Amino acid sequence: MHPAASIIFFTTASGLGYGLMAWAGILAAFGQMPLHRGLGIGVMVTALVLVSTGLLSSLLHLGRPERAWRALSQWRSSWLSREAVAAILTFIPATVFAGAWIFLDHLSRLAGVFTALGALITVYCTAMIYRSLTPIKQWSNPTTVPVYLALSLMTGATWLHAFLLAFGAGSARTVLITGAVAVISIPAGYTLKRRAWHYDPTPAATIQSATGLGGTDIRSVEWPHTEENFLLKEMGYRVARKHAERLRQIATGAGFIAPLLLLVVTAGRQDWLATAAAILAAIVMAAGITVERWLFFAEAKHTVALYYGR
């Protein structure tokens, strides 16, 4: 599949933003979030900006962005519509939670719970868009939803940990909690992603079933068109195996291994070194997960490619 920059940015940024607000809401619900205005501004404004710019960037992907509101109508059948509805509904508790925290010096447990629920439901809907696309085996399998949720929570936890240290806002206990959550979520996220990368690679269909022709070998000898058409531009994208392997290594190193090492080495500390390590871990992880997301699209193979002998 064509790795469109707008969709890669949307899924990565909104995944991170929703993960960040989900953890803020969960910790607030358990009374573990420090009531610190600067932290509230840092965490919630970042989360809301990431989610909003992600959604705006996904609008740029549309052929007719001015009609985007229509996407709210078909929630009965369409996961994309459900995602849009969930994303908009989540703004309500998230704004209340952020507003109360920043302006009223109040951490609302109820708004926190609903923010976390809304955030996770939205990420779930995003994942289900891909999970339900039968022609693309790399997406339409049981690994897609766990990976989206896990990577959202992993990036969110790592960023929340970095914010706590950067604002010097957390008690030793809070920093320990966020650090532990981040450190546990990284191997969990990697395990799930690895399972997705190595999931049954047989395609959803074969050239035999796609054409209804028998025969041991069916070779495409002539395309219907001489230049690349919409189908090939959108769904015939190919990434060289050599590059895919290298990019998986980069995604693994930056998305999982480097942040894990940085957090483990500085675990239990709240000094400038731990802060610098946490911020670096958060940034490197976001870059690594962007590479992961690029591969998620670029490596996905659509059955229409079969007709072109690809």
Place this chain on the structure above:
Amino acid sequence: MTSLPGKTDKKLGLVIDLDTCVGCHACVTNCKEWNTGGHMAPLTDLNAYGKGADGVWFNRVHTYEVDDAPGCSRTVHFPKSCLHCETPACVTVCPTGASYKRTSDGIVLVNEDLCIGCKLCSWACPYGAREFDVFEGVMKKCTLCVDRIYNTNLDEVDRVPACVLTCPTGARHFGDLGDPNSDVSQLVAARGGVDLMPELGYKPTNKYLPPRPRRTAAADVGATAELVSAPGGFLGWVDRLLSR
């Protein structure tokens, strides 16, 4: 409404004979000709005469070489257009309600005034039947010539999809595949018509008739050798002399 009808009154669709198709692309051309002024008009072309030519087409003909017997292969031309599936995921994934499947005849259509151009339907179609119009910013697809088949301004004989009307070899057939007694259903039964990618569960309405089994030798047609008898006279004498 992108929820699917539980049952359609008719299942209008095409039956495509891969044995007869010669890959002339007449169906492709007439499809483009009719539909660029039809229900989904225009079928935009970009840079049509230059490098990187691109455009919207509802019907495409691929050509394959198939090894169907040891040491032998044959050429098969393979026209591909929307199969008007019974369970079209292209419809259910649509977030706006632009895509729909008609309850009366099962035709899958796009309302271009509602389409936001998210392209998700084209991802959901395993057959590559939908093509995005970058100029209009909306998705387009085969209408089964809904603006021909019910068009009372046309003679009754012409009320078939443009691709069927134009096929010079009679490789394309149109009818109600939901009626087991229809000509197309009988043809499918007689020739062992197949679904494309049945394992994906889209239940396509259109059917493909596989090429007939290969003949390895020509049959004896009973033609006897009829030789011209040798001429007589002077020319006969010259012929015998020169043939010596």
